Amino acid sequence: MSDSLFTDRELDVMSILWALGSATVADVRERLADELAYTSVLSALQTLEEKGYVRHEAEGRAYRYHPVVGPSEAGSSAIARVLDKIFHGSAESMLAQMVEDRSLTRGELERMRALLDKRMRRPR
Numbered sequence: 193m194s195d196s197l198f199t200d201r202e203l204d205v206m207s208i209l210w211a212l213g214s215a216t217v218a219d220v221r222e223r224l225a226d227e228l229a230y231t232s233v234l235s236a237l238q239t240l241e242e243k244g245y246v247r248h249e250a251e252g253r254a255y256r257y258h259p260v261v262g263p264s265e266a267g268s269s270a271i272a273r274v275l276d277k278i279f280h281g282s283a284e285s286m287l288a289q290m291v292e293d294r295s296l297t298r299g300e301l302e303r304m305r306a307l308l309d310k311r312m313r314r315p316r
């Protein structure tokens with residue numbers, strides 16, 4: 193898998209592939225918020241395949257694209273880059289930014305606290 197973050201367009205495409213499990217260019221194109229040419233969507237999928245994020249298989253005259261990485265794996269890589277580049281490695285600063293900038297419900301905050309408590313109990 194490539195070390196770079198997804199572009200906005202690539203992330204849109206990957207999100208569709210993750211939701212559907214697999215898709216043709218036409219499937220992706222009809223679910224994108226922007227109206228893009230078929231060739232633009234094909235180009236994005238080919239770039240994702242070159243980066244190692246998707247693979248394809250023939251399906252009649254079309255190709256069906258499958259994600260090779262899941263959202264958690266891709267998210268971990270992206271979060272690590274953001275943590276390093278923006279927060280200079282400070283997970284505390286990143287968490288504080290996330291908590292302060294979002295309108296989190298009490299339930300979300302309680303689930304976050306439970307995750308932190310669980311992590312605190314784990315041996316290093």
